[in-house]
Amino acid sequence: MSTAPLLSVQDLTVRFRAESGWMTAIEEVGFDLMPGENLGIVGESGSGKSVTALSILRLHARATTAIPKGRILYEGRDLLTMPERELRAVRGGEIAMIFQDPMSSLNPVLTIADQIAETLRLHQGLDGAAARRRAIELLDLVRIADAPRRVDEYPHRLSGGMRQRVMIAIAIACRPKLLIADEPTTALDVTIQAQILELLRDLQAELGMSVILISHDLGVIAEFAQRVLVMYAGRIVEQAGVRQLFRAPLHPYSDGLLAAVPRVDADTNRLPAIPGSIPDPADPIPGCRFSPRCIEAVERCRIEAPALLAAGEGRLARCPPRVARGAAS
Numbered sequence: 232m233s234t235a236p237l238l239s240v241q242d243l244t245v246r247f248r249a250e251s252g253w254m255t256a257i258e259e260v261g262f263d264l265m266p267g268e269n270l271g272i273v274g275e276s277g278s279g280k281s282v283t284a285l286s287i288l289r290l291h292a293r294a295t296t297a298i299p300k301g302r303i304l305y306e307g308r309d310l311l312t313m314p315e316r317e318l319r320a321v322r323g324g325e326i327a328m329i330f331q332d333p334m335s336s337l338n339p340v341l342t343i344a345d346q347i348a349e350t351l352r353l354h355q356g357l358d359g360a361a362a363r364r365r366a367i368e369l370l371d372l373v374r375i376a377d378a379p380r381r382v383d384e385y386p387h388r389l390s391g392g393m394r395q396r397v398m399i400a401i402a403i404a405c406r407p408k409l410l411i412a413d414e415p416t417t418a419l420d421v422t423i424q425a426q427i428l429e430l431l432r433d434l435q436a437e438l439g440m441s442v443i444l445i446s447h448d449l450g451v452i453a454e455f456a457q458r459v460l461v462m463y464a465g466r467i468v469e470q471a472g473v474r475q476l477f478r479a480p481l482h483p484y485s486d487g488l489l490a491a492v493p494r495v496d497a498d499t500n501r502l503p504a505i506p507g508s509i510p511d512p513a514d515p516i517p518g519c520r521f522s523p524r525c526i527e528a529v530e531r532c533r534i535e536a537p538a539l540l541a542a543g544e545g546r547l548a549r550c551p552p553r554v555a556r557g558a559a560s
């Protein structure tokens with residue numbers, strides 16, 4: 232039995248150089264991902280989900296990025312200090328990523344076959360007819376009908392859902408151990424969204440990968456993940472099993488995200504939004520970053536930055552009053 236995490240992100244802080252100076256995009260982010268596990272990362276726009284994901288593959292522009300703190304251990308090796316050559320083998324080979332914007336990730340002047348072949352050549356040395364055969368197999372695997380014909384088409388001939396399937400085919404081409412999917416369904420309508428999530432779930436089971444699924448929609452995360460990290464303003468504010476989170480969220484921000492999940496039994500489609508907006512990272516606020524929007528905030532919340540506290544059963548939450556109450560009940 233393997234109990235070592237596949238990926239262990241520890242204390243990760245990432246800063247970017249902006250016009251007005253350096254700003255902190257994510258701070259002290261840490262989590263473990265076990266082999267075969269599905270982890271969700273949820274939070275509003277700007278909470279640091281993509282910055283966290285891109286850090287794992289070291290995809291930030293070097294000149295304008297600083298990582299003053301943290302380790303990202305993949306099978307025990309630190310991706311942050313790994314030589315570029317070694318990292319290239321991990322990237323796309325062992326760890327694959329589906330980027331947030333599928334349109335700009337596909338090359339409009341290359342056929343689907345060429346784009347898949349590129350990955351196969353790079354990581355598996357496959358070429359020519361063998362690569363083409365494998366590309367067709369992969370399109371079959373992501374349930375694209377009529378794969379031998381589709382493989383020769385250009386991206387603009389495909390629907391949004393199909394393009395996303397192609398992106399998934401490219402991502403799994405080298406049978407990665409970890410797939411990071413950043414908002415893979417956001418641009419799609421609900422029916423296609425459900426199909427893509429189902430496909431990801433099937434592939435995850437067939438290939439035995441671990442998956443990190445990023446979404447601003449807790450409903451999507453609930454469909455897919457076992458465990459969830461809730462991010463707010465560059466920090467993890469809660470970590471919990473998905474069921475635990477739905478049953479009893481510990482952080483007031485998680486309450487707000489849950490309230491925004493459409494419910495099948497509700498008689499209205501209007502979703503309550505959390506009043507206010509995420510703070511500008513260039514202008515950090517003291518104390519708890521959520522305090523200006525929190526109806527439960529007390530004086531102390533506006534002064535002291537809360538720590539991420541253990542709250543039993545593998546749960547963590549960055550809200551001392553709530554954790555104290557939760558522990559007492």
Ligand SMILES: Nc1ncnc2c1ncn2[C@@H]1O[C@H](COP(=O)(O)OP(=O)(O)OP(=O)(O)O)[C@@H](O)[C@H]1O
Nearest residue numbers: 247256274275276277278279280281282283447512
């Ligand atoms: N390359 C960059 N340079 C400067 N700031 C950046 C850069 N990338 C991200 N940021 C900032 O870091 C913060 C977190 O951004 P991030 O893209 O991780 O958000 P997100 O949670 O993925 O949001 P969304 O749901 O909109 O995708 C934001 O304030 C963003 O403006």
Ligand SMILES: [Mg+2]
Nearest residue numbers: 280281282331
């Ligand atoms: Mg993002």
